[in-house]
């Protein structure tokens with residue numbers, strides 16, 4: 713297993729954000745974590761990166777116990793996060809934002825070849841590399857956040873609601889990208905409220921309900937669960953499911 717969580721719990725004072733969760737991501741898998749607002753999805757990703765402390769349980773990455781490792785060590789070890797809300801530095805240039813990903817893994821030396829590879833992937837970013845990131849659309853900012861994470865050279869890329877606020881067309885583009893990156897060997901842990909899109913690319917999914925595992929399984933199994941789809945995932949079986957963004961910003 714690339715990532716293995718055993719009985720993981722996260723609490724903020726009296727709030728139990730995640731309770732005794734067992735979850736795995738195999739090498740080469742796309743795994744999605746679904747659940748409504750406040751289910752604990754962001755807390756989970758932040759704990760895997762070491763930004764949020766765990767209150768109990770164990771996190772193993774590539775067979776090593778990293779439960780108490782510092783965040784820079786986890787990033788250098790191959791875990792990257794594209795955070796909720798993207799967290800782009802809008803007054804910095806696109807290039808500077810990308811380089812933050814390389815800095816995060818402690819990279820030194822000539823980074824131009826790695827930047828060039830990212831520009832190949834995202835021509836929109838290449839054209840404006842020396843402009844402030846504020847000139848980018850929402851979709852382009854999401855691509856910048858993904859490019860920044862890729863410069864950390866991850867083996868596991870975690871994404872926290874990458875589709876939020878983006879038009880269906882842009883969502884299709886970034887999900888196509890996930891498929892291509894995955895085909896090239898990248899393992900992905902994808903948190904989404906857009907259930908339909910997430911299940912269309914995932915190998916397996918976990919559904920969280922107020923910090924607890926409600927159900928896990930293949931996309932087919934999850935889609936077939938009528939009660940679940942209605943109660944937590946905003947749609948019936950067979951529908952596209954998921955929350956369509958009401959206000960597309962790009």
Ligand SMILES: Nc1ncnc2c1ncn2[C@@H]1O[C@H](COP(=O)(O)OP(=O)(O)OP(=O)(O)O)[C@@H](O)[C@H]1O
Nearest residue numbers: 724727728729747748749750751752753754755756
């Ligand atoms: N820093 C914090 N301090 C206290 N409570 C927090 C903190 N961060 C999150 N929580 C609480 O933990 C629970 C899980 O929050 P979390 O943000 O992980 O959920 P989520 O599934 O990502 O939700 P959303 O879909 O809204 O992003 C919620 O009850 C939330 O209020």
Ligand SMILES: [Mg+2]
Nearest residue numbers: 753754755796
């Ligand atoms: Mg969240």
